[in-house]
Amino acid sequence: MAEEAHRHTVARPSRSRWIWLGAGVVGLCGLGALRVVLDSAAGFSLPNQVQDLLTLSISVVVESLPFVILGILLSIVVQVWLPDGLLQRYLPRNPMLRRACISLFGVFLPVCECGNVPLARGLIVGGFTVPEAMTFLLAAPIVNPITIITTHQAFGFDDGILVARVIGGLAIANIVGWLFSLHPRQNTLLTPRFEAECRRPDDHDHALTRREKSLDIFVREASVIMPALLIGALIAGAIQVAVPRDVLVTLGTNPLWSVLAMLVLAFVIAVCSNVDAFFILPFASTFMPGSIATFLVFGPIIDVKMLAILRTTFTTRVLVQLTVVVALLSALIGLVVNFVA
Amino acid sequence: MGLVVAATVWLAATNQLVLYIHPRYIVFTIVMAVLALILVIASVTGRFRHEDDEAPPRGVPRVLSILALVIASALALAMVALPPATLTSATASQRDINSTSVGPQTQSVSDAENAPADAFSNFTVVDWASLLRQTVDPGFYEAKSVDVVGFVTPDADDPQNVFYVSRFVVTCCAVDAQPAGVPVYLPDWSSVHAADDWVRVTGEFAVNGSDRSQQPLAIVPDAVTAVEQPSEPYLY
Numbered sequence: 001m002a003e004e005a006h007r008h009t010v011a012r013p014s015r016s017r018w019i020w021l022g023a024g025v026v027g028l029c030g031l032g033a034l035r036v037v038l039d040s041a042a043g044f045s046l047p048n049q050v051q052d053l054l055t056l057s058i059s060v061v062v063e064s065l066p067f068v069i070l071g072i073l074l075s076i077v078v079q080v081w082l083p084d085g086l087l088q089r090y091l092p093r094n095p096m097l098r099r100a101c102i103s104l105f106g107v108f109l110p111v112c113e114c115g116n117v118p119l120a121r122g123l124i125v126g127g128f129t130v131p132e133a134m135t136f137l138l139a140a141p142i143v144n145p146i147t148i149i150t151t152h153q154a155f156g157f158d159d160g161i162l163v164a165r166v167i168g169g170l171a172i173a174n175i176v177g178w179l180f181s182l183h184p185r186q187n188t189l190l191t192p193r194f195e196a197e198c199r200r201p202d203d204h205d206h207a208l209t210r211r212e213k214s215l216d217i218f219v220r221e222a223s224v225i226m227p228a229l230l231i232g233a234l235i236a237g238a239i240q241v242a243v244p245r246d247v248l249v250t251l252g253t254n255p256l257w258s259v260l261a262m263l264v265l266a267f268v269i270a271v272c273s274n275v276d277a278f279f280i281l282p283f284a285s286t287f288m289p290g291s292i293a294t295f296l297v298f299g300p301i302i303d304v305k306m307l308a309i310l311r312t313t314f315t316t317r318v319l320v321q322l323t324v325v326v327a328l329l330s331a332l333i334g335l336v337v338n339f340v341a
Numbered sequence: 342m343g344l345v346v347a348a349t350v351w352l353a354a355t356n357q358l359v360l361y362i363h364p365r366y367i368v369f370t371i372v373m374a375v376l377a378l379i380l381v382i383a384s385v386t387g388r389f390r391h392e393d394d395e396a397p398p399r400g401v402p403r404v405l406s407i408l409a410l411v412i413a414s415a416l417a418l419a420m421v422a423l424p425p426a427t428l429t430s431a432t433a434s435q436r437d438i439n440s441t442s443v444g445p446q447t448q449s450v451s452d453a454e455n456a457p458a459d460a461f462s463n464f465t466v467v468d469w470a471s472l473l474r475q476t477v478d479p480g481f482y483e484a485k486s487v488d489v490v491g492f493v494t495p496d497a498d499d500p501q502n503v504f505y506v507s508r509f510v511v512t513c514c515a516v517d518a519q520p521a522g523v524p525v526y527l528p529d530w531s532s533v534h535a536a537d538d539w540v541r542v543t544g545e546f547a548v549n550g551s552d553r554s555q556q557p558l559a560i561v562p563d564a565v566t567a568v569e570q571p572s573e574p575y576l577y
Binding site: 048049051052054055056057058059060061062063065066067069070073215216218219222226227230231233234236237240241269270271272275276278279281 | 361362363366369370372373374376377380381383384409410412413416417419420425426427428429430431432512513514515516517537
């Protein structure tokens with residue numbers, strides 16, 4: 001609702017904006033009052049399954065929200081507060097080396113995958129090519145310091161899971177970046193709306209101070225990412241309520257099937273890369289180590305929530321290709337670890 | 342955005358974030374939410390660039406994008422308007438109680454054998470469930486009194502006579518909640534308690550009297566009393 005309010009108010013004098021703010025606060029209080037009424041209404045309760053669907057979806061939102069906000073803030077820093085071209089200046093010219101460097105950016109950024117999307121969008125707006133931004137997007141959630149620490153806490157160096165995760169993630173990001181750099185028309189990889197945003201002439205902005213520009217980016221990114229996050233969370237919640245968990249767990253002991261089961265689990269579960277090692281730890285006794293590595297490589301890059309968020313930036317066609325390539329490569333890593341370890 | 346952030350801050354203020362995420366993320370979540378709230382207010386009152394007059398998409402994409410916005414708003418509204426709740430027994434049975442070993446800090450049999458007698462009354466359902474997975478020797482459980490709180494989930498094989506007193510174990514957020522529970526043998530329990538009721542069960546483990554349940558041991562309760570839902574319903 002607040003997003004709509006912003007869109008309507010941009011061209012109007014500032015008095016009406018205070019009215020919108022007032023309306024928002026009153027509306028919020030109204031909803032709060034409704035909540036109090038529902039709370040006290042004896043016997044009001046949703047059916048269990050609906051209630052759990054809501055609880056799970058809201059849980060995904062609450063868990064992802066801080067990372068999304070952090071991602072938007074960092075995106076603002078990159079676009080507005082860093083001097084123009086600072087990042088580009090120090091990167092090697094050779095595209096392959098350049099992407100390799102970019103895939104290591106994530107080491108300095110404690111942001112999980114959903115927060116990386118606004119940041120990657122910021123990089124594209126700031127002049128990076130699409131494959132470069134994609135390399136960053138795929139590698140950053142896996143090589144980020146928090147992910148490495150939590151994975152180490154959960155697994156130590158046992159069975160090569162941590163090593164497979166970090167090296168596998170970097171390899172996949174660079175391979176995917178290279179694949180998409182072969183595409184002849186890079187602009188067609190992006191959604192028309194985002195592509196138009198990138199081409200917006202820069203002098204448009206000169207009338208605004210940095211503070212105003214920052215707010216502008218915040219509003220724009222929030223109104224694009226938040227609906228996607230909410231829908232992704234709802235789909236993730238729905239799948240969790242619908243698909244019995246034990247179907248996946250019974251597949252866990254076969255080298256091939258357990259890898260496939262983990263791909264599916266990673267796809268539907270949609271938890272952030274910073275914490276997914278803790279999530280998968282209880283399964284470590286059931287599943288083979290390679291399958292765990294598959295989960296830890298695939299999950300941060302692709303899941304239902306991520307696809308919904310990525311769709312704000314890339315076309316459906318690109319996302320299908322991305323999913324297939326990343327799934328095959330992660331499965332390969334898992335199979336190698338399963339048969340070697 | 343405003344709605345979701347306001348809802349998060351509200352949840353934090355009423356100490357209900359624990360219904361959704363692990364306590365270790367709460368501080369980070371609150372800091373980010375407050376920052377976002379400041380930005381939301383600043384952007385409504387501040388001045389910023391004119392939105393370009395893009396032609397809205399036509400046909401199916403337009404319908405889809407409106408539908409998407411409606412669904413997203415509905416979830417955001419639900420966050421504010423509906424009372425927050427824990428997961429229910431529907432998810433507990435769907436996820437198969439005790440299907441995976443839970444939590445890094447579980448009890449081991451050798452530790453428990455040497456524990457002083459009064460330590461057992463502090464054991465949670467998760468502690469007992471992890472012991473049950475390691476040994477079902479009735480002698481081990483002799484003279485160890487059980488005192489646990491959890492919600493009621495009917496046993497799948499013998500729902501008349503056996504229920505689980507169960508809790509969810511959360512490692513990150515409610516999405517990854519794993520149900521854990523211990524069986525209670527109480528014939529015709531459903532005449533007094535319903536599924537999802539929070540109860541406190543005291544008693545001792547003994548050979549399960551039910552012939553259909555697959556659990557070899559179950560609590561034979563001295564008392565099953567209804568209690569309020571704890572303020573931290575999940576275990577970590």
